[in-house]
Amino acid sequence: MPSQLLEWKIATVAQIRDETSEVKSFSLLVPEWRTHRPGQHVDVRLSAPDGYQAQRSYSIASAPGPDGRVDLTVERIAEGEVSPYFHDVLVTGDEVEVRGPIGGYFVWEPAFGGPLLLIAGGSGVVPLMAILRERAAADVAASATLLYSSRNWDDVIYREELDRLATTDDRLRILHTLTRAQPPGWTGFARRIDRPMLEEALDGLGSQPLTYICGPTLLVEAAANGLVELGVDPGRIRTERFGPTS
Numbered sequence: 001m002p003s004q005l006l007e008w009k010i011a012t013v014a015q016i017r018d019e020t021s022e023v024k025s026f027s028l029l030v031p032e033w034r035t036h037r038p039g040q041h042v043d044v045r046l047s048a049p050d051g052y053q054a055q056r057s058y059s060i061a062s063a064p065g066p067d068g069r070v071d072l073t074v075e076r077i078a079e080g081e082v083s084p085y086f087h088d089v090l091v092t093g094d095e096v097e098v099r100g101p102i103g104g105y106f107v108w109e110p111a112f113g114g115p116l117l118l119i120a121g122g123s124g125v126v127p128l129m130a131i132l133r134e135r136a137a138a139d140v141a142a143s144a145t146l147l148y149s150s151r152n153w154d155d156v157i158y159r160e161e162l163d164r165l166a167t168t169d170d171r172l173r174i175l176h177t178l179t180r181a182q183p184p185g186w187t188g189f190a191r192r193i194d195r196p197m198l199e200e201a202l203d204g205l206g207s208q209p210l211t212y213i214c215g216p217t218l219l220v221e222a223a224a225n226g227l228v229e230l231g232v233d234p235g236r237i238r239t240e241r242f243g244p245t246s
């Protein structure tokens, strides 16, 4: 019943993990959690003792599971209201309100198959990670490529897990682009996403991959427009925008 989906529930923080210096993952235990589809998000609501409330959306990073556990991955936004609270105040055992899962468009499930082209900027990788985790858990044969733009190598979220997934699955390709600084000997891309990069990402996926793009608005628009110019049917491209327009 849709109304049940929108009920606020009290979730307990079960685990907190550092992903990068500015990004942490939070495992929440949510009572009576209806399982989600990769790509969906939850709304989180924080309430102060004086009644002030703040609410933000966070994508679900975990693959669907039977255990009522929902992983969120939150980037600390300097001067932000909710993300610094997650980083600096929340400890295991604390409670937050959540509602969801939300979203019926930016979703993927194994029956959709592929080939899959996933394009992320910064924390936009979070819902795409849920897709990759589910793809691995369900052993989906469809080829997939993740093109992932980060500022620096140390800002790459889920770096080790992505590396592990790619080395154990020859149908999965991960292309990194580092836009601000690159480590010595870097052989990946070192610029913002552009048409030649998209052409390389499309390589091996056929001309019409099922495409999910998530990140800052400018990245999402550049990638989606570039793919359409390269002949990808707009009906095969799903987009989700996080945060501001820069």
Ligand SMILES: Cc1cc2nc3c(=O)[nH]c(=O)nc-3n(C[C@H](O)[C@H](O)[C@H](O)COP(=O)(O)OP(=O)(O)OC[C@H]3O[C@@H](n4cnc5c(N)ncnc54)[C@H](O)[C@@H]3O)c2cc1C
Binding pocket: 041, 056, 057, 058, 059, 060, 073, 074, 075, 076, 077, 078, 079, 080, 081, 082, 083, 084, 123, 126, 127, 240, 241, 242, 243, 244
């Ligand atoms: C569907 C959806 C899913 C999302 N999933 C995630 C997720 O998985 N992980 C995650 O970290 N965030 C995610 N976001 C963004 C998240 O909802 C918040 O906007 C973000 O955490 C900032 O909230 P804040 O309260 O800390 O900052 P605010 O108090 O809202 O903003 C403070 C200042 O920072 C700027 N700002 C806001 N967001 C960003 C940003 N992303 N980058 C740079 N500057 C920003 C604002 O313009 C403002 O000037 C998602 C957003 C949407 C719409």
